[in-house]
Amino acid sequence: MSDKRDYYEILAVARTADAAELKRAYRKLAMELHPDRNPDNPEAEAKFKEASEAYQVLSDAEKRALYDRFGHEGPRGAGFGGGFSNVGDVFSAFSDIFGDIFGGGGGPGRTAGRAADLETQIELTLLEAAQGVTKEVRFSRRAVCHGCKGTGAASGSGRERCPQCRGRGQVVHSQGFLMISTTCPMCRGEGEIVRSPCTACTGSGIEMVEDQLEVTIPAGVDDGSTLRLSGRGEAAARGRRAGNLYVVIRVTPDPRFERDGADLHTEVPITFPQAVLGDKVKVPTLDGETEIVVKPGTQPGETVAVRGSGLPKLQERGTGDLIAHFRLVVPSELNREQEQHLRAFAQAGGEPEPAPSERGGFFRRKKKN
Ligand SMILES: [Zn+2]
Ligand SMILES: [Zn+2]
Structure with a gap:
């Protein structure tokens, strides 16, 4: 009936796994398959959703009992919607696991009513990743213009009510019996206009600033982990909340490990x-x-x-x-004495003595005395 894979098999745990084992198994998979680490990889995304669905059922005692008895149809009968269509839903369902680390909140740029999210990277050595470290990150972001404090109007002037829509932001056209309301072209829906724009930002109210921030990175982070710094993205402007800054951790591989x-x-x-x-x-x-x-x-x-x-x-x-x-x-060169001892070793163990080899000839030629 169902071609879905067994949830225990997906998470690679025994059917007797306890809550901690399940969580560990899921966390490991979620880190591997995390969309931030697998951009534009639909296969990883599908697996990420599959693992998340498995964990959603198995981490809930009641759904797990139903699944154990009735298979995939069991939890569905108890009101389980069955999986995730959207990666963002995974993050909100398991915010305790993703938290502020591992791309919590769903990654950049998904929330309406908020200024844009920003992303920057930070390079760590393996030792820094192991010990935790405080690092300065630099990034450029759009900020409220210092010249006009975000109004977009030159000093001395201000924003005034849009004469075309009288501040409503919408204009209404009639077409026969139909009244069609569209966004006001003059103020672009804002209801206000600027007569003499600020010269620093040409009226946008926003300027680019170079920002730097001390970021404390917890000990044990892995390559591809993402820290979310709430409200440190783009500036709050005109009623929108500030965006978030996502710091993607890159751990430089250490050839020894x-x-x-x-x-x-x-x-x-x-x-x-x-x-x-x-x-x-x-x-x-x-x-x-x-x-x-x-x-x-x-x-x-x-x-x-x-x-x-x-x-x-x-x-x-x-x-x-x-x-x-x-x-x-295995040594690729032996001196004569080493070779003699090795042959004697084989002989003493009752092994047949290896035939004189190319190697033997080589060493005889190289012999000094
Ligand atoms: Zn300005
Ligand atoms: Zn208008």
């Missing part, structure tokens, strides 16, 4: 003797280095987690881990 949410992964090269006999090796951390133990008999690809050396989790307690992946380095 691969980030996965709050966890960091790093590759640690080890030699064959270290892998076999065990050792202690240094691994880079965000702010220095730490020592980890290579256990005797370590296999290539084995991992060791350094608990708490990742990034802070943004909306939960705790800190992620640094996960070291051991990479076995």
Whole structure:
């Protein structure tokens, strides 16, 4: 009947997942699929809506019980409208998750009655993202003209009632029996006109200003996160509220690490003797280095987690881990002594001795004495 995917499968959680697990799973997906991070990607948007619908049902105990018993038709019978047609609705439904971070409010420019929203970017290093930082952002925005305080009229003059519509903003034409009301062409519906316009803004009441703002970025932000600064967008003018400023966080990748949410992964090269006999090796951390133990008999690809050396989790307690992946380095050059010992090693283990190779010939040629 329904070709919809299973909600648990969409969120990749067990059917027994508790509220916290569901929230975590949804948050992770929502961050990945967030429209701000996937502009003009209808597939990501569809998945974002799908995940949001799944979370909307499963995070509600009653809808979840109905879904568990009756499938997709269950919650619908209980008045569930079934999903989101508009991304903006997702943000308003889960404002607790998106909050002021992750493009809360639906992104730039969606609310009527408000001046335009602005967007700017800020670059962070991985360490800054991990520790949180206060940064200055610069952006240009339209502000109320200082010359006329937004009236658009030259000093000494003012705004006066539009003579064409007598302040109504609308003009009425009659066409036979029909009365057609249209926006007044003289005042463009404002009901007032300026006889001698302000020279600074040529009557618009608005000027461009360079603005700067200190922005406090919370520890643990990820690349593509968006901070919303309410009312810091374009100026409130003529009865409209000021717009919002959206600051998109860009985290410069650190070649030493691969980030996965709050966890960091790093590759640690080890030699064959270290892998076999065990050792202690240094691994880079965000702010220095730490020592980890290579256990005797370590296999290539084995991992060791350094608990708490990742990034802070943004909306939960705790800190992620640094996960070291051991990479076995096979030497591409051996001196004669090394080669002899390696052959002896194979022999001592009862292995057939490897045939003298190209490599053997190479080393004999390179031999010094
Ligand atoms: Zn002006
Ligand atoms: Zn008018």
